[in-house]
Amino acid sequence: MNASPTNASPTHIAIELNGTQHTVPAGITVVAALSLWANGVTRVSVLGEPRAAFCGMGICQECRVTVNGQRRLACQTVCLPGMVVHTTTPTKPGHSA
Numbered sequence: 001m002n003a004s005p006t007n008a009s010p011t012h013i014a015i016e017l018n019g020t021q022h023t024v025p026a027g028i029t030v031v032a033a034l035s036l037w038a039n040g041v042t043r044v045s046v047l048g049e050p051r052a053a054f055c056g057m058g059i060c061q062e063c064r065v066t067v068n069g070q071r072r073l074a075c076q077t078v079c080l081p082g083m084v085v086h087t088t089t090p091t092k093p094g095h096s097a
């Protein structure tokens with residue numbers, strides 16, 4: 001029996017990364033999407049250095065981003081259609097998110 005096209009899962013979905021719409025493969029994590037569209041950078045350190053995922057399993061916290069207004073670990077979050085993702089930057093010298 002052939003699957004109906006209406007039951008097919010999408011192969012790609014649209015998400016927003018730092019204010020720009022992007023199409024990403026369905027089922028990938030936010031950190032994978034950031035690797036595709038934002039050089040993998042998730043945040044900026046207190047010294048202004050770009051940070052990216054390190055452990056990939058929820059331990060190091062280097063991949064923390066904001067997803068739909070909530071702090072999330074990008075390596076532990078699967079992209080969903082319409083998701084809004086923001087990487088973080090310091091709001092003032094000496095502070096990072």
Ligand code: FES
Binds near residue numbers: 054055062073
């Ligand atoms: S990469 Fe270490 S917690 Fe996500």
